Amino acid sequence: MTSQAIIERETTERQQAQTPVWTPQAYQLTVVVPTRNERENIMPLLTAMRDALRGIFTEVILVDDSDDDTPAVIRRAAHDLASVEFAVYLEHRPKGPLREGGLATAVELGMRRARAGYVAVIDADLQHPPADLRRLYEAATAQNADIVIATRYKNGGSYDGLDGLSRRLFSVGLKWTAKLVFPDQLMRVSDPLGGFFLIRTSLVEGVRLRPIGYKISLEVLVRSSWSTIVEVPYHFRKRHDGTSKSDFMQGMQVLQHMARLLREVPAAGRFWKFCAVGAVGVLVNVLCFALLAHLRAPVWLCWLGGTEAGIINNFALNHRLTWGDAQDDGTRPLARLGRYHLAMAGSLLINLLLFTGAFLWLHQGITAQVLAICGSTLCSYWLARSWVFATSQQTHEPAGLKPPSSPALTAPCTAATAWRGAQTVGAVALAAAAVVIISQVQLGGW
Numbered sequence: 001m002t003s004q005a006i007i008e009r010e011t012t013e014r015q016q017a018q019t020p021v022w023t024p025q026a027y028q029l030t031v032v033v034p035t036r037n038e039r040e041n042i043m044p045l046l047t048a049m050r051d052a053l054r055g056i057f058t059e060v061i062l063v064d065d066s067d068d069d070t071p072a073v074i075r076r077a078a079h080d081l082a083s084v085e086f087a088v089y090l091e092h093r094p095k096g097p098l099r100e101g102g103l104a105t106a107v108e109l110g111m112r113r114a115r116a117g118y119v120a121v122i123d124a125d126l127q128h129p130p131a132d133l134r135r136l137y138e139a140a141t142a143q144n145a146d147i148v149i150a151t152r153y154k155n156g157g158s159y160d161g162l163d164g165l166s167r168r169l170f171s172v173g174l175k176w177t178a179k180l181v182f183p184d185q186l187m188r189v190s191d192p193l194g195g196f197f198l199i200r201t202s203l204v205e206g207v208r209l210r211p212i213g214y215k216i217s218l219e220v221l222v223r224s225s226w227s228t229i230v231e232v233p234y235h236f237r238k239r240h241d242g243t244s245k246s247d248f249m250q251g252m253q254v255l256q257h258m259a260r261l262l263r264e265v266p267a268a269g270r271f272w273k274f275c276a277v278g279a280v281g282v283l284v285n286v287l288c289f290a291l292l293a294h295l296r297a298p299v300w301l302c303w304l305g306g307t308e309a310g311i312i313n314n315f316a317l318n319h320r321l322t323w324g325d326a327q328d329d330g331t332r333p334l335a336r337l338g339r340y341h342l343a344m345a346g347s348l349l350i351n352l353l354l355f356t357g358a359f360l361w362l363h364q365g366i367t368a369q370v371l372a373i374c375g376s377t378l379c380s381y382w383l384a385r386s387w388v389f390a391t392s393q394q395t396h397e398p399a400g401l402k403p404p405s406s407p408a409l410t411a412p413c414t415a416a417t418a419w420r421g422a423q424t425v426g427a428v429a430l431a432a433a434a435v436v437i438i439s440q441v442q443l444g445g446w
Contacts, residue, residue: 027087029058029137030119030201032110034103036065038124039073046077048130050086056137057084061113062124063091063106065099089113103195104211104219104257111204120198121216128196132234136198139230146226148198149217150234151191157233174254178218181258183271184385185222190231192221193254199224212260213253222261222268266325274381277317285310315340323389336388343383351376 031049035042042062049060062074071092078088091109093099099106107121118140122128128150136148152159153175162168175193179186186192193215203224211219261268289306297305315337354375358368 026057027059027116028056028118029053029133030110030114030116031058031060031133032107032114032119032121033060033062033124034065034106034110034121035062035070035074035124036103037068037070038066039068039070041124041126042070042073043077043080045124045126045130046081046088048126049133050081050083052131052134053137054085056134057116059087059089059114059116061089061091061110063093063110065093065095065102065106067095103214104216107216108209108211108219111201111209114201117201118198119201121195123195127237129234129237132196132232133198135232135234139232140198140200143228143230145228145230146200146203147220147229149189149191149229149231150194150196151231152194152234152236153190154231154233157191157235159236160238162236170251174251177255178258181262181272182222182268184267189221189229193218196234199226210260210264212257213250215254215257218254218257218261222265270322270385271381273322274318274384275377277314277322278377280317281310281314284313311341311344312337314344318384318389323384339388340384343380343388346383347376347380350379 031053033045038045046060049058064071064074071090074088074090078090082088091113093106093109110121111119118137120133120136122130122133132150136150139145140148151157159168159171162171171193175191178192179189182192194217195214197217197220199220203226204220207224209216209219209223285306287306288309289302292302292305293299318340319333319336351372355368355372358371359365362368
């Protein structure tokens with residue numbers, strides 16, 4: 001195949017030389033590569049990619065922001081390496097506003113151009129091994145996964161390519177910040193900020209991506225409605241040539257990106273929204289208690305009124321704000337409110353048992369109270385998420401994470417789900433009761 005396989009698509013005006021021999025509809029994999037001044041890495045990258053993907057009809061889209069002769073190098077490499085199975089496209093973004101957003105918007109542009117069923121993203125600096133693209137593609141097709149993450153933080157992977165202790169600490173710190181901010185979407189994902197991944201192309205169709213900086217994987221994981229993920233360990237290598245684009249400002253952009261996702265994605269950070277609602281509920285509880293006490297109501301009525309006011313307040317705010325985007329499953333509001341009362345009663349029991357056990361074990365009231373609050377908060381959130389506000393189709397919430405050899409996990413909202421929830425609460429309650437009994441026995445109380 002000659003230069004017929006090479007198509008350069010300018011952002012301002014698409015210029016097509018001739019039609020590729022292999023029709024776009026037959027592509028099995030699209031590989032998006034953002035590049036900027038990577039002239040020395042282009043030929044080794046494309047050569048390794050072609051060799052690794054033999055037998056898989058592949059289109060490679062290089063979205064280039066270079067100011068040097070990288071585009072010319074890409075054209076020559078595409079001419080030399082072109083075959084029926086391997087076509088290379090160049091999307092060059094001229095200097096100016098079209099480059100706004102940097103690497104993340106470059107990847108987004110490449111994804112929008114993808115014409116295969118799966119699209120992979122890989123850096124041009126060869127720190128992501130091109131040979132592993134086949135592993136990602138085969139894992140996706142074999143297990144029908146929505147997303148395949150190449151991870152540095154699982155057994156069999158490594159992050160040796162992160163130069164220096166400070167960069168490693170910075171990377172791990174950002175990773176855990178993201179996992180804590182978005183626990184529903186990311187807590188079970190070991191490398192949520194990596195730039196080496198593969199997704200089902202349809203996953204981002206109709207999804208408005210608004211990335212900041214260079215963590216496009218964060219954008220996809222939080223904004224899209226994925227169901228299953230496969231994680232494939234890989235060795236993050238040292239740079240082959242050129243200089244790293246990572247710096248402190250890009251780290252700050254990641255934080256700005258997280259803040260934007262919290263504002264714009266209803267499902268993002270549900271746990272923290274739930275906690276904020278709980279804090280408001282405490283204030284409502286105390287104010288109602290004080291009002292009834294001022295009216296000389298009995299203490300038991302003050303407690304009951306304050307507690308009920310807090311529960312109703314929390315239910316209303318969670319229904320409106322925390323789970324406001326959830327699809328309606330036909331459950332009437334009063335029935336859902338009844339579920340919420342039962343869930344809070346179960347959480348209160350867990351709180352009492354945890355406090356009693358922790359106090360008898362540690363003899364520290366404040367510590368025991370903190371542990372009890374944390375445990376009961378997690379319990380109440382889990383019950384609210386999986387039972388009270390659960391719907392038949394959770395939007396923007398993953399149903400499961402599966403390793404490369406396990407079946408997919410699903411989380412339909414059914415009676416079985418509620419029963420499993422009740423069993424879990426019962427098990428936790430029994431465990432907490434056991435702690436209380438053991439503590440009493442050891443202290444000679446019984």
